[in-house]
Amino acid sequence: MLKVKNIHFNYGNTPVLNDLSFNVEEGQLCGLFGPNGCGKTTLFKCCMNFLKYKEGAVVMDGVDISECKIEDMAKIVAYVPQEHKPPFPYLVKEVVLMGRTPHLGGFFGISKNDKEKAWDALKLLDITHLADIPYNQLSGGQRQMVLIARAIAQETRIIFLDEPTSALDFSNQMRIWDLMRKVKEQGITILACSHDPNHVSWFCDKVVVMNRDGILCQGTPHDVITESVLNDVYQDMCTVRSFDGVKMVLPRSVSSRFG
């Protein structure tokens, strides 16, 4: 469903993505993690043709995205950005409704069905109580939930989420990861980056680990979430324990307190 082949990208003369390749299968929930500044957001933007990579190819749902117009892209992939702070003078229900006409960024030709889909997305995230509140008045976490609702309302076959739980409290973090699993069970393909290796380990089918040189490794959480990989990424700070087959990543300083 998503094929990234030998992508290279520079900001000016500074290389950021260096020969990145990975695939995500249809209906897979793929987690992407790596240290600050390794290029995760840049990778999302290259995959959506917002940034033009200089070598390589990205194929989504059989379409070479370098030839894809923005309105066609919006039918293939929905994007939840890491944060969204600019003034956005709309009510929450209007922001979610924009998921129905993402390429227009407005409310042209909206049907009763579109309104129902937007309302369903608000219900799915349990945020119907926010519907009539101005988006600009929301907290960071509430905005994150609304943008996820907008992506769900868009009804694409692929969803990209850039740190979708970074601003959320624990219950909303778990709710979003559980929701991503439910969504992927409907055959939708998800690529989500996260700074929490535990979330990636517990919820994802596949994990792609990046460092500043490119992709360090990729595979199932069982194969990838190991002390040697994590300590490569996080400079010898992690211990990995297994509880009933579930891997738990702990800071070394904590695990040493408990022997």
Ligand SMILES: Nc1ncnc2c1ncn2[C@@H]1O[C@H](COP(=O)(O)OP(=O)(O)OP(=O)(O)O)[C@@H](O)[C@H]1O
């Ligand atoms: N517009 C830009 N112009 C120049 N350099 C940029 C630009 N945007 C990002 N960078 C640089 O590119 C590198 C990758 O940034 P990116 O935001 O993709 O990393 P990231 O892995 O998403 O980081 P984080 O986990 O902190 O969100 C960083 O070194 C960053 O400083």
